[in-house]
Amino acid sequence: MTVVSVLLKGGHVVDPVQGLNGKLDIRIEGEHVAAIGPDLPVDASLVVPIPAGLILCPGFIDMHVHFREPGQEHKETIASGAAAAVAGGFVAAACMPNTDPVNDHVGITEEILHRASEAALAKVYPIGAASLGSRGEQMTEIGALQAAGCVGVSDDGHPIASALMMRRTLEYVSMFDMPVINHCEEPSLKGDGVAHEGYRANALGLRGIPGECESIMVERDVSLSELTGGAVHVAHMSARQSLRAVQVGKERDVRVTCEVTPHHLTLRDETVLGFEHDGSPFAPLAPDAYDTNAKVAPPLRAR
Ligand SMILES: [Zn+2]
The missing domain is CATH 3.20.20.140 (Metal-dependent hydrolases)
Incomplete structure (x- = not known):
């Protein structure tokens, strides 16, 4: 299979992790960034000139969103939230647990991840509830929530x-x-x-x-x-x-x-x-x- 190679030419690249902030070219091969540097050779199958003023950067991560599913789908679903995320340049989002029911149990975490994989857009990182029902009285099974895919705990909203x-x-x-x-x-x-x-x-x-x-x-x-x-x-x-x-x-x-x-x-x-x-x-x-x-x-x- 031929790997499609794309050269993004002349964009302003910002990537704090790699310490990049300047006018650079990016060569993409298949699904991977193969090279970033000044004046890369024009040997790609497709050259995309980047207009002045546009910034190229890694996808953003929003670590505090409220995808209202389960329970408040009239406000937002995981699919609609994930679609909004990618439309705005966000490749991942961490969703707060104050849904209805609250994400205080592995079954709910698994359901959120299942809906996210069905949507197949932004990556969704569930935040588990810190306390049962986020009532602040009894701790959740935090280890089990992490094993199910939660990346933090919160009673957000309260x-x-x-x-x-x-x-x-x-x-x-x-x-x-x-x-x-x-x-x-x-x-x-x-x-x-x-x-x-x-x-x-x-x-x-x-x-x-x-x-x-x-x-x-x-x-x-x-x-x-x-x-x-x-x-x-x-x-x-x-x-x-x-x-x-x-x-x-x-x-x-x-x-x-x-x-x-x-x-x-x-x-x-x-x-x-x-x-x-x-x-x-x-x-x-x-x-x-x-x-x-x-x-x-x-x-x-x-x-
Ligand atoms: Zn809050």
């Missing part, structure tokens, strides 16, 4: 609120070398808050949630990770106080990592006010002010 539960879970996962992913919002400090605590929440009459609601749990988890040696990953970090806690942990070689969502990076709490047609934010007391699309947990923060 925090692991109990410090003892978090400690035990970190001790347990350290035997399996996978992380606990925590949705950090301290429940008593969050109360029935719905927006970032500050001027805009006040102006709309909404109960506020301070950044410390997140950061005190991040600080707790960094301490418990240091105590147990278990790896903790902070999901959708929103507050600068939390980032400081992660930095302090990293300086002490604690096994802590974190992620941020596109909306927490690009939007601020004023988005909760909603926007006029010309793109300017509503005045706080305008009759149409308040856009519930901007209600996320943790909340969008102020500048």
